[in-house]
Amino acid sequence: MRLRALLENDSLGLRLLGGDDELDRTVRGVMTTDLRDPSRYLSGGELVLSGLAWRHAPEDSEPFVQILATAGVAGLAAGEAELGPVPQDLVDACARHRLPLFAVTESVAFATITEHVVRQVSTERAGDLAAVVDRHRRLMSSGPAGGGPDVVLDLLGSDLDLAAWVLSPTGRQIAGPSEGPRLPHATAAGLAGAHLAAVRAGRRAPHRTTENGAAYSLFPVGTGTGDPRRTVLSDWLLAVADDTGDWPAERLDLLHGVTQLIAVERDRRDAARTVRRRLAQEVLELVQTGAPPSEIAARLRVAAPVLLPGQGAAPAWQVIVARVEWDEPDPARALDGGAVAQSLLEELLVDPRTGGPDGSDRIAVAHVDGEAVALVPLTGEGPQDDVAGDGTGDSAGAQETAAAGGETPAHAGTRAGEGLHAETLLAEAGESLGRALADDGRLTLGVSAAVHSAEGLRGALEEARHARRVAAARPGAVRAAGHEELASHVLLLPFVPDDVRRAFTARLLDPLREYDRKHRAELVPTLEAFLSSDGSWTRCAGRLHLHVNTLRYRVSRIEQLTGRDLSRLEDKLDFFLALRMS
Numbered sequence: 001m002r003l004r005a006l007l008e009n010d011s012l013g014l015r016l017l018g019g020d021d022e023l024d025r026t027v028r029g030v031m032t033t034d035l036r037d038p039s040r041y042l043s044g045g046e047l048v049l050s051g052l053a054w055r056h057a058p059e060d061s062e063p064f065v066q067i068l069a070t071a072g073v074a075g076l077a078a079g080e081a082e083l084g085p086v087p088q089d090l091v092d093a094c095a096r097h098r099l100p101l102f103a104v105t106e107s108v109a110f111a112t113i114t115e116h117v118v119r120q121v122s123t124e125r126a127g128d129l130a131a132v133v134d135r136h137r138r139l140m141s142s143g144p145a146g147g148g149p150d151v152v153l154d155l156l157g158s159d160l161d162l163a164a165w166v167l168s169p170t171g172r173q174i175a176g177p178s179e180g181p182r183l184p185h186a187t188a189a190g191l192a193g194a195h196l197a198a199v200r201a202g203r204r205a206p207h208r209t210t211e212n213g214a215a216y217s218l219f220p221v222g223t224g225t226g227d228p229r230r231t232v233l234s235d236w237l238l239a240v241a242d243d244t245g246d247w248p249a250e251r252l253d254l255l256h257g258v259t260q261l262i263a264v265e266r267d268r269r270d271a272a273r274t275v276r277r278r279l280a281q282e283v284l285e286l287v288q289t290g291a292p293p294s295e296i297a298a299r300l301r302v303a304a305p306v307l308l309p310g311q312g313a314a315p316a317w318q319v320i321v322a323r324v325e326w327d328e329p330d331p332a333r334a335l336d337g338g339a340v341a342q343s344l345l346e347e348l349l350v351d352p353r354t355g356g357p358d359g360s361d362r363i364a365v366a367h368v369d370g371e372a373v374a375l376v377p378l379t380g381e382g383p384q385d386d387v388a389g390d391g392t393g394d395s396a397g398a399q400e401t402a403a404a405g406g407e408t409p410a411h412a413g414t415r416a417g418e419g420l421h422a423e424t425l426l427a428e429a430g431e432s433l434g435r436a437l438a439d440d441g442r443l444t445l446g447v448s449a450a451v452h453s454a455e456g457l458r459g460a461l462e463e464a465r466h467a468r469r470v471a472a473a474r475p476g477a478v479r480a481a482g483h484e485e486l487a488s489h490v491l492l493l494p495f496v497p498d499d500v501r502r503a504f505t506a507r508l509l510d511p512l513r514e515y516d517r518k519h520r521a522e523l524v525p526t527l528e529a530f531l532s533s534d535g536s537w538t539r540c541a542g543r544l545h546l547h548v549n550t551l552r553y554r555v556s557r558i559e560q561l562t563g564r565d566l567s568r569l570e571d572k573l574d575f576f577l578a579l580r581m582s
Contacts, residue, residue, distance in 0.1 A: 013108030019100030044072035058089040075100035149175035196436035234343035280364035297454035338367035422482035445480035
């Protein structure tokens with residue numbers, strides 16, 4: 001009900017003292033209090049009734065009203081039975097915070113107002129719910145023509161005062177209320193992670209959780225049948241800003257119906273991906289079989305208008321390889337990690353700040369031999385080589401493209417000469433997807449450099465696959481490696497056997513760690529700083545805020561304990577590798 005309706009009932013004995021321009025606020029409940037700070041009992045939308053017993057001096061009004069305004073209450077009704085007329089300082093505080101203020105005549109009990117509000121709200125909610133159910137049924141029967149998830153979420157907001165969002169497994173907002181707030185990405189990612197953890201734990205939906213002190217209920221989009229490992233990394237979810245713990249069955253049924261409608265949109269999106277997947281598969285087969293660059297370039301010319309509508313050919317491309325592996329002792333139940341990773345990559349390669357269900361309409365992903373392979377076009381501005389041209393682009397052209405720059409469709413801000421980075425993908429995927437993988441799954445990603453000719457795609461594919469193998473050699477549920485690591489010593493470290501790594505690092509570092517444990521000498525941090533300073537005594541002493549003589553004493557102690565000489569390049573290199581492998 002609206003605040004305005006309270007003034008239309010003379011039996012309630014309410015007199016408006018301020019806030020006449022705020023009378024269209026919705027009243028969702030009523031609360032009586034004389035506490036100085038009732039914030040822990042407020043959830044927003046209440047009509048607060050108070051006898052003002054909390055007010056001992058004029059300065060008490062401002063903090064009390066500020067608490068109510070911050071909590072989002074609909075209005076304040078102050079009783080005149082005990083203390084007489086409502087004091088002016090309370091009227092002024094409510095005006096400053098734009099909080100509607102009513103006076104309650106002494107002849108009307110708070111119980112009368114409470115009973116009226118509860119009865120009106122319950123009746124209106126029941127009518128709203130029936131109307132929404134009917135509208136949603138019509139929308140669901142009309143399929144995508146009904147307006148998609150945004151229309152449904154607007155109905156939830158207007159008819160039931162429910163804020164809701166459709167999120168991807170990485171927390172990207174796919175749909176939300178047209179006039180409501182957009183969830184901060186950190187909040188959305190936290191909700192996605194909570195949902196994925198609940199699905200993997202086998203808990204029954206809706207999943208109730210809190211994020212930044214606010215209550216949310218999470219509904220899976222889809223049937224949820226079968227092995228959850230097949231879809232948990234790619235399914236959408238509906239996040240509702242409310243706790244469904246005390247919801248009636250009919251309201252829960254309504255939200256489950258909403259998820260079915262959103263699943264229709266998801267199916268439509270998946271159908272649109274079929275063409276892009278087929279193009280990626282054709283290009284991948286040509287690259288793997290060693291087809292002539294001219295033939296690959298011809299196929300790319302077919303793909304470019306689909307992936308880059310209105311832009312012609314792409315100046316550069318990048319290859320990203322992903323694999324999902326599950327611990328499964330029964331070979332008959334083993335899942336195709338490439339197929340699972342295919343849907344995941346199509347979502348993961350979209351900038352998390354890009355809204356809408358079609359954010360991945362420029363990503364083409366195939367899968368073969370247990371791996372998903374993404375072909376990502378990188379757009380550019382200015383003079384560019386045409387990767388779908390004759391397949392003879394040279395390094396000079398590549399440098400020119402890199403200098404000209406351009407934004408990728410997947411992650412705004414990266415350039416055609418640079419493309420996506422493994423660290424970026426890892427940061428966006430790690431937290432939420434790691435909870436879906438739990439203790440029995442792993443996601444590994446390999447990222448190639450950008451290439452500027454069809455001839456370079458074969459090398460990019462091998463580069464991305466090798467980078468993925470480097471990532472797979474590292475511990476952790478989600479790991480990624482980029483092409484830049486293939487020209488560094490870090491390429492070799494993951495492939496050193498574990499027992500060799502442990503023996504090597506123990507021989508060099510254990511004497512220092514034991515000494516630090518007993519004497520708090522910080523020899524290991526000193527060693528790290530010394531190597532990072534390229535052996536410069538002055539720079540290292542400055543970094544550690546030590547006198548040079550103190551630094552020389554510590555280095556001398558390191559040499560005595562290990563039998564090594566830090567003036568020798570070989571010993572410096574051994575220490576450096578030991579620290580990197582530890």
